[in-house]
Amino acid sequence: MNIVMLGSGNVATHLGKALQLAGHTILEVWSRTYENARILASSLQAEAVADVSEISRQADMYIISVSDDVIADVAALIPAKDKIIIHTSGSAGIEILKPYSSRYGVLYPLQTFSKKQDVDFKEIPLVLEGSSEEVELVLKEMALQLSFNVHFLNSDQRRILHLAAVFACNFTNHLYALADNLLKDHNLKFDLIRPLITETARKVQHNHPESVQTGPAIRNDKKTIDKHLELLRDHPELQEIYKLLSQSIVNLN
């Protein structure tokens, strides 16, 4: 297919590369910041477009990868009402695209992307939704070229999935960051806990997390918990997080 990418962030970058590898042609890249469009376009042998009004009408699909707030604004500018328009957001509904085309859908790649870190798209769950069977068929065929892991969910389910991902990925990474800072404050290296982080993620690949919970809270080891809170006496925010998550572990079990 001939595809126009609207957006140049992490998702657009990784998805654009994967689509190109699968044999699709990225015609053009548009971004609010022209310089970003230029960088991504150049890596995809595509044209960078400065003004949305200049976007090609000849593409088969327009992929909008921008923040939720501006999906509708960007969709409104696409000059081809009969072409497939999709967005890649976990939390925006499919209906947001309805005013702008008769054929629309969603392709939500459930992964954490950083521009500097390559990912293997084949493993990434791609969560699809289409405005019609025809669109769903097109999306499914395309998605299966990119990944072994393709699912259809409606917008409500996708929102829950996105929310669960915030807990399992964004908040988790932040806990890594808090641990990193705590170690740094005491001249200890983050390297010390990297194997632990790997193993913690590995353990839940074949178990449910509740069944492999470890640590002082699950043992109801109040002495250790109190010692930890005392160690955090100069970090009230960490103390609060420690208390809330420990209590939540106790409540769940």
Place this chain on the structure above:
Amino acid sequence: MNIVMLGSGNVATHLGKALQLAGHTILEVWSRTYENARILASSLQAEAVADVSEISRQADMYIISVSDDVIADVAALIPAKDKIIIHTSGSAGIEILKPYSSRYGVLYPLQTFSKKQDVDFKEIPLVLEGSSEEVELVLKEMALQLSFNVHFLNSDQRRILHLAAVFACNFTNHLYALADNLLKDHNLKFDLIRPLITETARKVQHNHPESVQTGPAIRNDKKTIDKHLELLRDHPELQEIYKLLSQSIVNLN
């Protein structure tokens, strides 16, 4: 060396196996619960000991892997004041063993162990402390047979490391569990986010977590945050965790 294991929990189980694989002899296993001692002893071709007073005086090393509260009680019962006594706790100090032997130390394996999940000991950071150079040499030689990843830290540093591990491992696993429950409530499978969990851990193996943070909080995407809080309206505890961690992400950056 001839070793007596005191305790039969996750650490004792995995450490005992690793020591045996490295060529050491586990003479005996004692545990507060005799049945647990029997199970572990049988897997290590060792004797299970029901009564602490019957523990062999002939071992070179006594390894105490019990909860912090009872380390001193167990150490007091070891009938060999000139033998090396060590504990495996992250948060108990080395000095807790001082009254019970002239040679004592700590071997803290920084990993999350579950009895049912095998681990590769070679990758596990082993954190050591000894009461003398002689003990530290014995511990170092033994630790290097078990792992490539051996460190000496004092008790204060080890406590910080243990605390950081609670954030990076125990709390992280609990966030996985909260995500799992959220998905379950909406008939969605945990399988959907397993690849995301793997990638989140993989990303910080070569980056510091702060530099790869993603999600609505780091983008200051208040609309998405509000939508998520609305989705959690029937889960006040999850709402509170969501707010606190989102605010903490904002504060750190």
